[in-house]
Amino acid sequence: MTVKTSPALHPTDGYPSCVVKYKQETRRSNVMSLNREIDQMPDSPEGLADYIAGKLGCPVTIEDVNHRIISYSSHETNVDDARSATIMQRKVPEHVVNGLWQAGVMGNLFESGAPVFVSPLPAIGLGDRIAISVRKNKEVLGFIWAQTKQVKMGDDEIRQLKEAASLASRHLQKQRDRKREKEENIRNFMYQLFHGTAGSRAEIEKQARKLHLSLEGSLSVAVLEFAESITPSVERHASYLTETFRRKNIISHMFENDLLLLLIHTHEDEAENVTQELLRGFRYKLEERTGVPGIDSTYGKVCTRPEDIHISYRQAQKTLELKNRYPEALAGVTTFRELGVYQFIQEISALYEQENYKNSVIEAIKAYDRSHNTSLLETLRSFLHHNSTHQAARQLHIHTNTLLYRLKRIREITGVDLEDTNQKTKLFIDLIIQG
Numbered sequence: 009m010t011v012k013t014s015p016a017l018h019p020t021d022g023y024p025s026c027v028v029k030y031k032q033e034t035r036r037s038n039v040m041s042l043n044r045e046i047d048q049m050p051d052s053p054e055g056l057a058d059y060i061a062g063k064l065g066c067p068v069t070i071e072d073v074n075h076r077i078i079s080y081s082s083h084e085t086n087v088d089d090a091r092s093a094t095i096m097q098r099k100v101p102e103h104v105v106n107g108l109w110q111a112g113v114m115g116n117l118f119e120s121g122a123p124v125f126v127s128p129l130p131a132i133g134l135g136d137r138i139a140i141s142v143r144k145n146k147e148v149l150g151f152i153w154a155q156t157k158q159v160k161m162g163d164d165e166i167r168q169l170k171e172a173a174s175l176a177s178r179h180l181q182k183q184r185d186r187k188r189e190k191e192e193n194i195r196n197f198m199y200q201l202f203h204g205t206a207g208s209r210a211e212i213e214k215q216a217r218k219l220h221l222s223l224e225g226s227l228s229v230a231v232l233e234f235a236e237s238i239t240p241s242v243e244r245h246a247s248y249l250t251e252t253f254r255r256k257n258i259i260s261h262m263f264e265n266d267l268l269l270l271l272i273h274t275h276e277d278e279a280e281n282v283t284q285e286l287l288r289g290f291r292y293k294l295e296e297r298t299g300v301p302g303i304d305s306t307y308g309k310v311c312t313r314p315e316d317i318h319i320s321y322r323q324a325q326k327t328l329e330l331k332n333r334y335p336e337a338l339a340g341v342t343t344f345r346e347l348g349v350y351q352f353i354q355e356i357s358a359l360y361e362q363e364n365y366k367n368s369v370i371e372a373i374k375a376y377d378r379s380h381n382t383s384l385l386e387t388l389r390s391f392l393h394h395n396s397t398h399q400a401a402r403q404l405h406i407h408t409n410t411l412l413y414r415l416k417r418i419r420e421i422t423g424v425d426l427e428d429t430n431q432k433t434k435l436f437i438d439l440i441i442q443g
Contacts, residue, residue, distance in 0.1 A: 074251035075100035089133030107132035149180035204318035235302035
């Protein structure tokens with residue numbers, strides 16, 4: 009379909025000269041008025057919150073993208089619980105952030121630069137709000153929140169809120185640039201810790217103090233793998249979540265080869281349980297907010313010495329690699345400790361390859377299965393995996409007596425003693441390697 013357009017007209021065409029002059033002066037007056045209003049706005053974010061509060065007639069809070077308080081107005085009439093807790097903690101409480109995500113408020117703020125009206129959320133102590141994201145182009149730098157109970161928000165107030173977001177952007181850009189420099193220094197330090205090149209304990213502690221990082225208590229490295237390549241959107245959400253979810257437990261994070269690496273801190277008591285619980289919650293929230301399913305996670309040794317962090321990193325990486333190689337056998341494994349004999353499978357496999365070793369019992373059973381069209385090797389594998397005749401029979405969908413008969417036949421063919429723990433363990437390892 010062809011669309012026809014009319015010839016462009018100049019805005020002054022068809023008007024008498026006096027009318028044109030009047031319209032031009034009116035526009036110029038409006039622009040000058042707007043410029044004067046912007047010039048009156050304060051140059052610091054601290055004063056900006058009070059300025060906006062004065063214009064809107066309600067309490068105002070300015071936060072960075074990770075919900076840390078930049079400034080808040082001194083307007084304290086009819087303040088709700090969410091605002092009070094935020095000011096006291098200098099950060100929006102985690103349960104409030106979670107409630108805002110569940111209500112769809114944060115999703116709207118991240119997706120759009122338009123003001124968002126928020127109805128009361130009594131479960132998190134939040135009253136009426138109007139909020140707007142502070143942006144530099146498409147990047148969200150922070151948020152402005154106004155508590156609007158019994159305050160009417162008309163076109164003028166919304167315009168002023170948008171102008172305030174534009175002004176706040178300049179301040180938050182400066183803060184973001186300073187933060188990025190610090191984050192880059194932290195990432196470099198983490199890389200050194202993970203790869204064992206950070207130096208002695210004294211050097212590590214000195215650098216940690218310089219970066220205001222605490223490496224006391226129990227430390228471990230967690231690795232999260234995504235089913236798909238990490239997109240910029242997923243990376244933003246993941247970084248945001250590391251700053252807002254269980255912040256006291258996540259020291260820092262970095263991305264490496266499409267993996268998200270977390271340095272986790274816990275108290276020595278129940279460190280393993282806390283780490284597993286943290287990872288479950290982190291994965292759930294990340295999948296919920298990004299819509300990306302199938303995020304897997306592992307973690308390595310929980311250590312008390314920062315110079316051992318590279319061991320935890322190496323173990324977490326190895327656990328993930330083995331889970332990908334043996335997905336069925338290691339489906340429920342999260343930590344290196346749970347791998348059992350799989351911890352050493354790669355080393356044993358390399359030794360077998362070097363010596364061209366084959367387990368004679370396994371080879372004999374394979375030959376028998378080929379000649380007689382039986383499945384004795386599958387039976388042996390299931391029995392060794394479950395270490396139970398009843399569970400193995402259930403998995404194979406056969407009667408227990410049938411399974412016992414097959415195990416007896418294996419003994420007759422190979423001479424192996426399946427009641428000998430040493431022989432059973434050797435068979436189990438060799439079956440993993442030889443398949």
